[in-house]
Amino acid sequence: MICVTPLTELEERLLRFRQRMNARHPKWEMAVVFSKMNLLYFCGCMPEGMLVLPREGEPVLWVRRSFERSREESAFKDIRPMNSYRDAAAAYPNLPGSVHLETEFVPLSMYQRFQKHFPFAEYHSMDYDLGMTKAVKSPWELAHMEEAGRRHQRVLEVRVPEILEEGMTEFELAGRLYGVMLEEGHMGVARFNMFDTEMVVGQLGFGESSLYPTSFNGPGGNYGQQPAMPGLGSRERRLKKGELVFVDMGLAVNGYHTDKTLVYQFGGRLPDEALRIHEQCVDIQHRIAAALQPGARPSDIYRSVMESLSPQFQENFMGYGARRVKFLGHAIGLAVDELPVLAEGFDEPLEARTVFAVEPKKGIKGVGMVGIENTFVVEEGGGRCLTGSHPGMMLVD
Numbered sequence: 132m133i134c135v136t137p138l139t140e141l142e143e144r145l146l147r148f149r150q151r152m153n154a155r156h157p158k159w160e161m162a163v164v165f166s167k168m169n170l171l172y173f174c175g176c177m178p179e180g181m182l183v184l185p186r187e188g189e190p191v192l193w194v195r196r197s198f199e200r201s202r203e204e205s206a207f208k209d210i211r212p213m214n215s216y217r218d219a220a221a222a223y224p225n226l227p228g229s230v231h232l233e234t235e236f237v238p239l240s241m242y243q244r245f246q247k248h249f250p251f252a253e254y255h256s257m258d259y260d261l262g263m264t265k266a267v268k269s270p271w272e273l274a275h276m277e278e279a280g281r282r283h284q285r286v287l288e289v290r291v292p293e294i295l296e297e298g299m300t301e302f303e304l305a306g307r308l309y310g311v312m313l314e315e316g317h318m319g320v321a322r323f324n325m326f327d328t329e330m331v332v333g334q335l336g337f338g339e340s341s342l343y344p345t346s347f348n349g350p351g352g353n354y355g356q357q358p359a360m361p362g363l364g365s366r367e368r369r370l371k372k373g374e375l376v377f378v379d380m381g382l383a384v385n386g387y388h389t390d391k392t393l394v395y396q397f398g399g400r401l402p403d404e405a406l407r408i409h410e411q412c413v414d415i416q417h418r419i420a421a422a423l424q425p426g427a428r429p430s431d432i433y434r435s436v437m438e439s440l441s442p443q444f445q446e447n448f449m450g451y452g453a454r455r456v457k458f459l460g461h462a463i464g465l466a467v468d469e470l471p472v473l474a475e476g477f478d479e480p481l482e483a484r485t486v487f488a489v490e491p492k493k494g495i496k497g498v499g500m501v502g503i504e505n506t507f508v509v510e511e512g513g514g515r516c517l518t519g520s521h522p523g524m525m526l527v528d
Contacts, residue, residue, distance in 0.1 A: 153186075294308065336353035378393055378395070389463065412491040422513070429473045486509070
């Protein structure tokens with residue numbers, strides 16, 4: 132059954148984007164969207180094609196593959212076929228002088244092919260404006276994220292303890308976990324804006340494997356399999372009693388993600404110091420969640436939390452060794468890593484219905500990565516959690 136994005140949703144998104152562009156770029160003339168995730172956001176489908184959005188007048192979705200599928204899946208008003216950019220260019224005999232593009236996505240070769248038939252004199256970035264437009268979720272979007280959160284909670288709080296076994300490898304856990312995710316309604320993939328990033332299940336590791344450095348921009352890690360596949364977990368690393376199990380994964384329903392991390396004590400308690408540090412991370416999560424209110428600034432939240440932490444606690448906080456990230460959380464929606472970020476430099480006041488994954492974590496030598504992550508909606512009075520209230524450090528016999 133096709134879940135069609137309502138036309139009212141699509142129209143409201145385009146209106147929000149145009150209003151933002153008018154406010155921040157008063158002289159903007161035309162925007163063109165190529166990435167499939169942003170086409171899904173504005174048009175309700177993910178074709179190979181482009182959305183041409185003039186400042187004035189109706190936008191057009193030009194589709195190379197597949198026009199028939201796009202017409203069936205999308206409520207977008209004006210969908211037209213094209214074999215190449217040449218076909219679409221014929222509809223725009225009087226191009227403006229500049230165009231706004233997704234400069235974080237469009238490779239040079241694609242732009243050169245496009246410019247051959249759309250000879251704009253110059254281009255400008257609209258990545259930040261797209262990100263901040265998508266940040267505020269509609270009730271329709273939130274309904275999908277709430278459903279993802281319910282399923283996510285069940286996967287990590289109920290199903291994972293059932294599949295952990297002494298002697299299993301990290302790779303075996305990843306395989307079983309993926310099957311469980313699909314059974315519980317996950318759409319099958321987690322999407323990222325981060326360049327050239329792929330994620331099948333998430334980041335998971337036993338013990339110090341969860342500290343092993345990766346290229347992924349997050350506090351956790353894992354050994355992975357080999358240089359060609361540094362994810363999913365090791366085929367050799369086996370679970371022992373008394374070890375930490377770290378599971379950080381995204382789950383999506385109809386394109387919309389939640390993000391959640393739980394840490395498990397398998398077959399015995401971890402050292403008391405590790406448990407105390409974990410509890411501090413949970414307390415930090417609660418403080419951040421309470422601050423997620425309309426009008427708050429992400430940079431202020433980040434600064435307030437970091438300045439309250441002792442130098443000793445900050446060591447290996449949000450990572451391990453030299454590999455530490457400089458944020459406490461990130462917005463989430465059609466991608467796991469959306470804007471804004473709970474970090475320095477994000478000074479725009481928050482709006483209601485922005486959704487954040489909050490993830491205070493800390494690496495501990497000889498133990499692994501402790502901490503927590505849950506997904507919260509910005510509301511009056513503080514963030515509302517979508518993924519459950521379990522404090523983590525779940526003891527699994």
